[in-house]
Amino acid sequence: MNHLSIILPAKNEAPALATLLPRLRATHPEAEIIVVDDGSTDDTRGICASSGVQCLSSPYSMGNGAAIKRGARAATGDILVFMDGDGQHDPADVARLLDQLNRGYDMVVGARDWGSQAGVGRGIANTLYNWLATKMTGHPVLDLTSGFRAVRADKFREFLHLLPNGFSYPTTSTMAFFRSAYPVAYIPIKAAQRVGKSHIKPLRDGIRFLLIIFKIATLYSPLKLFVPASGLFFLLGCANYAWTFAHEGRLTNGSTLMWSAAVIVFLIGLVSEQITALTYRRDA
Structure with missing residues (x-):
């Protein structure tokens, strides 16, 4: 060689x-x-x-x-x-x-x-x-x-x-x-x-x-990307809820959608992390 x-x-x-x-x-x-x-x-x-x-x-x-x-x-x-x-x-x-x-x-x-x-x-x-x-x-x-x-x-x-x-x-x-x-x-x-x-x-x-x-x-590390994105959606949902509650006294669909997006993005990141771990796994 x-x-x-x-x-x-x-x-x-x-x-x-x-x-x-x-x-x-x-x-x-x-x-x-x-x-x-x-x-x-x-x-x-x-x-x-x-x-x-x-x-x-x-x-x-x-x-x-x-x-x-x-x-x-x-x-x-x-x-x-x-x-x-x-x-x-x-x-x-x-x-x-x-x-x-x-x-x-x-x-x-x-x-x-x-x-x-x-x-x-x-x-x-x-x-x-x-x-x-x-x-x-x-x-x-x-x-x-x-x-x-x-x-x-x-x-x-x-x-x-x-x-x-x-x-x-x-x-x-x-x-x-x-x-x-x-x-x-x-x-x-x-x-x-x-x-x-x-x-x-x-x-x-x-x-x-x-x-x-x-x-x-x-x-x-997919979670390092997806967790901040999930957190951003969650905070946006909270901010939207605070504004609508103060002005209209109710919870709107916008806040619910952003909280749902936060959960979905986090779960995608969790699955991606597992896939990445399997990708780099070496057989003994």
Whole structure:
């Protein structure tokens, strides 16, 4: 078995790969390097062949997360490193990730600074995600959405069935590791300007990234999301009752509906908590 497998999801990233793959091969000649071609229409396969790198090609695009899952299944290394194929990540930082992993961690993530964010909007959104994930887990989360990470293969494959096919695989995998009490560490990195055009669409993926906020809660502890929501409905019901009683001397349907919603939301959270516990249960 190879000790290290480096997996790069790529969609029409041939110009970046032409520079990146030789650098990776030079810095890690012993590593298994796998490019997962997510339905590219450029010369990605030719670049991989000329660099002596394994290329797994899909007949059509299935998404970044799907490429990650396919690469993880095909890799033979006991340590997996995921990095973008667009040239943002420095091959020299792979050694830093591995050094931290060897200190007893199961996942090490390259955390981008503010200057490495792809625009102010993305930077603000990532800051919000990091803050929320930190509150949920009780551990510092410095970059929830970074795609540059090193993991222990056996641990990562436990959660392949949870990973989405889209761009939020980093969020899902990070929260899954925290939930399962697998230690996670962060090291600071500088991400370069990507080569070529980003595949992220601000409107479409902006809505999708908003759903990450709810995924953070449901992946880690659903009750931490549903209990405050239930409490809010209960308080609104009480406030509405106090107002209607003071002005009309009666209980209205509005208050009853909000109290009913509070109970329903709480019960949904309770059921979700049990489902989450079953999801992460490991057989002895």
